[in-house]
Amino acid sequence: VTSLGGPTAVGAASPSDERIESVLASVRARGGRVTTARRLLLSVLFRGDTHRTAEDLASEVQAIAPDVHLSTIYRNLDELEQLGVVVHAHLGHGPATYHLGSDTHGHLVCETCGSMTEAPADFFDALASNARAHHGFAIDHRHFAVLGQCQACQRVDGPPITGA
Amino acid sequence: VTSLGGPTAVGAASPSDERIESVLASVRARGGRVTTARRLLLSVLFRGDTHRTAEDLASEVQAIAPDVHLSTIYRNLDELEQLGVVVHAHLGHGPATYHLGSDTHGHLVCETCGSMTEAPADFFDALASNARAHHGFAIDHRHFAVLGQCQACQRVDGPPITGA
């Protein structure tokens, strides 16, 4: 079940507004323009739950500006990823999910029921050490989920076939 | 009667022939038929390199029987996966690769250059313990690769911009 990702605590002035403006400043500095689609996407990103697909985000943007096209969302997510504002993760088959670059957790995804659990970054420390020591390889535990089987599905699948 | 893909027509039986026949016995036991495509796919699987895509395998089969269609390869790989003979792994974006179920290694894939390194199963022991202890989750380190950056690409990307 979900936990992390609730809206930030309410303050006098919305803290996401500051973050949005800060990102838009980077966009401008890079020669980019501040468009409605871009601003809306950012506000949706900073406000909502984590683990949303491009289509989820598009729907939320389109609730306010119905003409914003899915391809625009993809293009903007791409740019935001280059700026380090968001990262996308592949949680098994199906569409990628996007979340804020500040999130450092990984994901455990059940191959049987599709449920997802967040895994703190330090779950991956030993694997990271092994990869670095043996191959000089720096793992990125956020990009692809770790697949496997959740507790509930292990119980169900466990006894192979008992006959009918 | 065709000799195509049958047990080696001339000469002593090879070790893969035995394995092929053993798999085909399981297929028959399950009510399946032994077809040319199926036999050829198996011989290609047992003979060749690991980490081949469905299309790679199709090409190799088609070198002998040009009419075998890619969709037949997919269907047969699917069935072989249910029998535990093969597993497929997603090595980042791009097509899945298939290898023998007896392979237990995982994969480290460079996000920058796409190079792939095999990681022994025990690299994942600590992660597996964490996942089990904290979430009762049984990881399957073979299904999805661990992404990251290889040594060479870290050197190139590492120093941001050193000028000319």
Place this chain on the structure above:
DNA sequence: GTTGGTGCAAAGGCTTTGCAGGTGT
């Protein structure tokens, strides 16, 4: 003869791209 497998073509799901016209600076 029955069942299951196959070739082919078409669709499916997710994402990217080409283009012509609109928009921010």
Place this chain on the structure above:
DNA sequence: ACACCTGCAAAGCCTTTGCACCAAC
């Protein structure tokens, strides 16, 4: 004014599916 960005439609990539014929048992 200029480059950038956008909406739209179409393509692309990998994989699955529907269907009629054929082959294995």
